Amino acid sequence: MALRIRHITTRFALLLALAAVVPLVAYGLISVLSLHRGTRESVTAGNENVATRAADEVQRYVITNANLLKALAADLQNTGLDARQQDQILKNYVLEFREFKEVTLFAQDGTATVSSRIGKPHISAPDARHDSGEGTRDSGSQTHAVILDGVAMSPIRVDEDLLPTATFTIRLLHLNQPAGWLAGEFNLEEMWRMVDRIRIGDHGYAMIVAPGGELIAHGDPDKKSLVARAHNMAAHPLVAASRAAAEAEPVSLEYTDEDGRRDLGVAARIAPLGWTVIVEQPTAEAYANAAVLQRQLVVAISLALLAMVAVGYLFGRSFISPILVLQRGTHELSAGNLNTRVKIDSRDEFGELGDAFNTMAGRLAELQEDVKKKERQAMFGRVAAGIVHDLLHPIQNVGNNTRLLMRTDLDPETRQDCGRIVDRELGTIRRFLDDLHNIVKPKPIEHYAMDINIAVAEVVESMRPEGDRNGVAVEAHCATGALVIDGDRFALGRVFRNLITNAIQATESGGRVTIVTSRIGDRVEVSVTDTGTGIPADRLSAIFDEFVTTKRRGLGLGLAITKRIVEQLDGTILVRSEVGRGTAFALSFPGRKDQSAEAAAS
Numbered sequence: 095m096a097l098r099i100r101h102i103t104t105r106f107a108l109l110l111a112l113a114a115v116v117p118l119v120a121y122g123l124i125s126v127l128s129l130h131r132g133t134r135e136s137v138t139a140g141n142e143n144v145a146t147r148a149a150d151e152v153q154r155y156v157i158t159n160a161n162l163l164k165a166l167a168a169d170l171q172n173t174g175l176d177a178r179q180q181d182q183i184l185k186n187y188v189l190e191f192r193e194f195k196e197v198t199l200f201a202q203d204g205t206a207t208v209s210s211r212i213g214k215p216h217i218s219a220p221d222a223r224h225d226s227g228e229g230t231r232d233s234g235s236q237t238h239a240v241i242l243d244g245v246a247m248s249p250i251r252v253d254e255d256l257l258p259t260a261t262f263t264i265r266l267l268h269l270n271q272p273a274g275w276l277a278g279e280f281n282l283e284e285m286w287r288m289v290d291r292i293r294i295g296d297h298g299y300a301m302i303v304a305p306g307g308e309l310i311a312h313g314d315p316d317k318k319s320l321v322a323r324a325h326n327m328a329a330h331p332l333v334a335a336s337r338a339a340a341e342a343e344p345v346s347l348e349y350t351d352e353d354g355r356r357d358l359g360v361a362a363r364i365a366p367l368g369w370t371v372i373v374e375q376p377t378a379e380a381y382a383n384a385a386v387l388q389r390q391l392v393v394a395i396s397l398a399l400l401a402m403v404a405v406g407y408l409f410g411r412s413f414i415s416p417i418l419v420l421q422r423g424t425h426e427l428s429a430g431n432l433n434t435r436v437k438i439d440s441r442d443e444f445g446e447l448g449d450a451f452n453t454m455a456g457r458l459a460e461l462q463e464d465v466k467k468k469e470r471q472a473m474f475g476r477v478a479a480g481i482v483h484d485l486l487h488p489i490q491n492v493g494n495n496t497r498l499l500m501r502t503d504l505d506p507e508t509r510q511d512c513g514r515i516v517d518r519e520l521g522t523i524r525r526f527l528d529d530l531h532n533i534v535k536p537k538p539i540e541h542y543a544m545d546i547n548i549a550v551a552e553v554v555e556s557m558r559p560e561g562d563r564n565g566v567a568v569e570a571h572c573a574t575g576a577l578v579i580d581g582d583r584f585a586l587g588r589v590f591r592n593l594i595t596n597a598i599q600a601t602e603s604g605g606r607v608t609i610v611t612s613r614i615g616d617r618v619e620v621s622v623t624d625t626g627t628g629i630p631a632d633r634l635s636a637i638f639d640e641f642v643t644t645k646r647r648g649l650g651l652g653l654a655i656t657k658r659i660v661e662q663l664d665g666t667i668l669v670r671s672e673v674g675r676g677t678a679f680a681l682s683f684p685g686r687k688d689q690s691a692e693a694a695a696s
Contacts, residue, residue, distance in 0.1 A: 122395035126388055133384030138360065141294060141380075142344040145362035145373040148292050148300055152285055152371065153364045159193055159280055160245040163262045167276045170199065171266045177208055184210040195259070196279040202272055220246075220263045220275045239263075240367055247367070250282060250310045252322055258282035258310060289313045295382075298375030303327045305368035332361040336370050339363075348377060416444035423451055432459040488519035495519075539662045541580040543686060546618055547572040547611055549583055553590040554609055560595070565603030566624075568594060571610045577618045579683040585659045592652040593622040593679050600626030600677065618685040621678055628673040637669065 166187055170180060184197045188210040196216055198209040204219035239246045248261040263277045289311040292300035299313035307328030309320050327333050331349045339345050345361045351374070359374035416438045426434040434455055438448030495512040498504060504512070554570040561568035590609070597607040605625040612619050629637060638657040660667045664684055671677035
């Protein structure tokens with residue numbers, strides 16, 4: 095019952111979980127996932143905006159300076175200025191626009207004609223590839239250049255002052271014919287400052303990567319040395335992803351950098367220059383606010399779950415409590431305590447069930463008293479009928495033979511037979527009364543050494559005449575030697591007489607009753623077997639109960655007294671029977687082997 099109640103409690107808890115806890119947990123999981131996804135999208139969109147704006151500013155910065163050189167070229171060509179005037183214009187230009195470290199004018203044959211620099215120009219003469227926009231020769235190295243609306247821009251290099259530098263070159267025309275080149279050495283230090291100013295959080299920085307993968311700017315002070323070494327970033331996940339993208343849209347990724355840190359990176363391309371602006375930030379910092387909100391959400395959901403579980407527990411106890419009360423009442427009722435009553439104060443179906451239980455318990459108590467009364471009446475009637483039945487015949491025999499003894503005309507032999515009949519019937523009455531007295535007040539049994547073979551032989555000898563009167567042979571097969579036990583000779587004699595008497599009464603004329611004694615191990619065993627009618631299997635378990643009998647006569651006390659005596663002698667008694675073939679009783683007692691016991695028994 096307790097197990098079933100636990101099952102009910104478990105099912106109720108599961109029902110509560112399915113009805114309330116599971117939806118709340120599902121809502122919490124969906125909220126956490128939505129928060130994480132929304133935060134990632136929001137942070138990524140913000141970083142993409144930063145990268146896109148940085149790319150636009152860098153592009154605008156470079157193109158603006160390229161247009162300045164283009165405007166200077168327009169002032170110099172087709173104007174008829176002499177060399178002195180051109181020299182003054184170039185020097186004024188460098189003084190006004192400090193991003194240009196040097197501006198030099200080259201003739202068609204590559205000879206430097208005018209330069210803003212005093213002395214030999216640093217800028218090398220452009221080669222013929224500038225006409226096709228393929229590239230430029232700078233400081234003696236052959237590299238690819240970028241064409242910005244007719245202005246060729248060389249790849250960025252770090253000069254002797256460890257500053258980023260590039261060379262702008264534009265073709266000069268005279269009457270729509272090539273007339274030389276105008277080249278300017280451009281200082282990109284301001285671009286580095288622009289990159290340095292791009293900060294996302296405390297540890298988010300920007301960088302610029304050239305088309306070949308060379309790092310040309312980095313906002314992290316600890317990694318600026320990589321720019322000086324022209325560190326190649328071609329293997330960077332964002333660089334590869336940006337190149338693989340079909341459109342010039344920002345690309346975002348989460349990856350693990352060279353330092354083993356998990357980063358959120360965004361790449362925006364500068365299409366005219368072929369550069370890539372990368373903004374990366376540690377994911378721990380990028381999602382810090384989301385992590386705080388997520389923890390707060392988890393705490394809030396956990397508190398809500400605890401509150402719901404507490405409320406569910408209290409509600410569950412109030413719901414299950416009447417069931418537990420009814421369970422305890424049912425248990426007490428099944429144990430026989432019919433005075434049990436339950437108290438359920440609720441006014442719902444449980445209250446009605448409690449009232450019904452109390453009514454049922456009261457009715458059961460009334461029925462039990464009625465049954466007890468009827469059982470007492472039936473038992474009294476049964477005992478009275480048994481007494482009348484068992485005593486009527488002996489008393490009639492005593493009365494009849496007593497009246498005969500009072501006659502004076504009887505011969506001595508008949509008078510002697512009547513006296514024996516009176517003694518026999520009085521003995522029967524005495525044994526019957528002893529059985530009743532032993533049931534009410536059992537006599538203590540004394541233990542002393544005795545030879546069970548002698549007790550069996552004496553009883554068999556005394557019971558043979560009764561067997562002969564009923565046409566039943568009574569035989570004994572005793573084991574060789576003494577079988578000594580601690581017992582009571584008179585009590586065991588009564589046991590054997592009861593068993594033999596029952597066997598004779600259950601056996602038809604011509605049958606046999608056999609008593610066998612033996613020693614098996616340290617036990618002494620006695621079996622009483624008959625060839626009688628047998629006992630039905632459904633009545634075998636009750637034959638040792640008081641007032642239970644399979645015969646038409648008697649109170650059913652013989653076997654009950656027999657079992658009690660055997661158990662008082664530390665023995666056991668078993669019965670095996672088959673209807674139509676007979677019954678066998680097996681008695682077993684602890685045996686004794688010492689010589690003193692055998693001597694005492696003899």
